[in-house]
Amino acid sequence: LTGAQDGSVRMFEWTRPQQLVCFRQAGNARVTRMYFNSQGNKCGVADGEGFLSIWQVNQTTSNPKPYLSWQCHSKTTSDFAFITSSSLVATSGQSNDNRNVCLWDTLVSSGNSLIHSFTCHDHGATVLQYAPKHQLLISGGRKGYICIFDIRQRQILYTFQAHESAVKALALDPSEDYFVTGSAE
Numbered sequence: 001l002t003g004a005q006d007g008s009v010r011m012f013e014w015t016r017p018q019q020l021v022c023f024r025q026a027g028n029a030r031v032t033r034m035y036f037n038s039q040g041n042k043c044g045v046a047d048g049e050g051f052l053s054i055w056q057v058n059q060t061t062s063n064p065k066p067y068l069s070w071q072c073h074s075k076t077t078s079d080f081a082f083i084t085s086s087s088l089v090a091t092s093g094q095s096n097d098n099r100n101v102c103l104w105d106t107l108v109s110s111g112n113s114l115i116h117s118f119t120c121h122d123h124g125a126t127v128l129q130y131a132p133k134h135q136l137l138i139s140g141g142r143k144g145y146i147c148i149f150d151i152r153q154r155q156i157l158y159t160f161q162a163h164e165s166a167v168k169a170l171a172l173d174p175s176e177d178y179f180v181t182g183s184a185e
Helices: none
Strands: 008-009 021-024 031-036 044-047 050-055 068-071 076-083 086-096 099-105 114-119 125-131 134-143 143-151 155-161 167-172 179-183
Touching: 008 068, 008 134, 021 044, 044 076, 050 076, 050 086, 050 125, 086 125, 099 125, 099 134, 134 167
Parallel strands: 031 076, 076 125
Antiparallel strands: 008 021, 031 044, 044 050, 050 068, 076 086, 086 099, 099 114, 125 134, 134 143, 143 155, 167 179
16 A cells, blocks of 8 residues: 555555555645554545545455545544554544544444544644553654553543654554654654
8 A cells, every 4th residue: 555745545466566446546635644454454544634534445446435534633634543343543633622632433424423532732643553452542742742542441641751853653562561652853
């Protein structure tokens, strides 16, 4: 799966030189993040205008429409994570009201899909990591802060400053004992 600054999203297969599917054409908002769900049957694309779109991967048409597309943040959606069996999605980004980390239910109508939002990260959340064993979300922000959320209780557990500049990357070890942050500095 490839995403570009011009907004295009294309899917390739390792052994074929031609694209299998073009999910989005050039001329859309820049792609900020893309992932497959853990089952490999859906892919999601976040963009610079605050949208998250999700497609079924096994499309037979060359230019399919997303089965779900909604604006998660008023300015940008920088990252997202499929939670559980892909019916729950967490997003990070920047919104005018500072609700910069949100939980969404993909099985209900778009008007009712926001389950919970967290007011955190002045100037926006840049990255997001899901820890399934502990049911935690870890987010990084533009000002170098890390927030850890309990998604079962829907509350912020910890906030601390890890860097002097924007957090650009988060990685979680497989046993979920540690996480690592990387910043713009």
